[in-house]
Amino acid sequence: MYTQIPLGPLQTNAYVLYNEKKEAVLFDPGGDGAAFVNWIREQKLTPQAILLTHAHFDHIGALEEVRQAFACPVYLHEAEKQWLLDPLKNGSARMGRQPIKTKPADHLLKDEGTLKVGSFSFKLFHTPGHSPGSVSYYVADENIVFSGDALFQQGIGRTDLFGGNHELLVQSIHNKLLTLPEETIVASGHGPLTTIGQEMDHNPFLNGY
Structure with missing residues (x-):
């Protein structure tokens, strides 16, 4: 089961994947941290990780607030391990917004293949291009892939950043x-x-490639 929740000034989609035990993983908490935290608590969910x-910047705007609220680890591809610490790389300094700096990720992703996070299992794909460390998380049982900004409805991610x-x-x-x-x-x-x-x-x- 999953829920899509647009967050922040760019209405970036966060996703909450959860099971019958109310265990959950959270994808891309981009903003509106207090509201997002309150929603999770209202649903009585127990986050096991932030993926x-x-x-x-528009995918990490509420990262620290959510991480602290639930004391759960953060997963990020190793190619962007410095981005959480660097407003120039994460783009917050370039967009005329409040610079975003967070603590480092708790787990750095490197190898493709099966990724187990708490009660959840994913097939991890490294899908760079929009950014060097872009990854997609495929959940076969739910028939869904969380693609970030790689692939959109009739669009693809921008590559000028x-x-x-x-x-x-x-x-x-x-x-x-x-x-x-x-x-x-495709989420x-x-x-x-x-x-x-x-x-x-x-x-x-994609057509004619």
């Missing part, structure tokens, strides 16, 4: 995400849910 798809690479992003999408079953739900960092099949058929950035 970051990448470390851009620090560490971005358009060609690499398109390769990541084709070689990793489009290999998933076509009915797989993107912005906008509505879509599916792998819909993007294979209708995404203008």
Whole structure:
């Protein structure tokens, strides 16, 4: 079971994945920390971890507030291990916003494959291009992939920010995400849910590659 919750000034999608025991993992707490924490408590959920798809400012704006509220570890790809500490790299200093600095991630992701976090199991894909450490978390049992800003409904992530690479992003999408079953739900960092099949058929950035 999962819930999509847009947060922060850019309405970045946070996601909450939870089970019948009310155990949960949280994806990309981008802002509105107090409201997000209150919602989790109202649902009587017990967060076991915060999983970051990448470390851009609009995905980490409420990270420290949420981490402290639930004392749960943070997972991030090692390619962006300095980004939580550096407002230039995470983009907060470049966008005319309050610079964001947090504590380091508790766990640095490196290898693709199975990732076990508490009661949850994911297939981890490194999907760089939007940023060097972008990752996607696939949950076969839920038929969903949390893709961050790699793939959107009829769009892909921007690549004009620090560490971005358009060609690499398109390769990541084709070689990793489009290999998933076509009915797989794509839970993107912005906008509505879509599916792998819909993007294979209708995404203008992918057709004809």
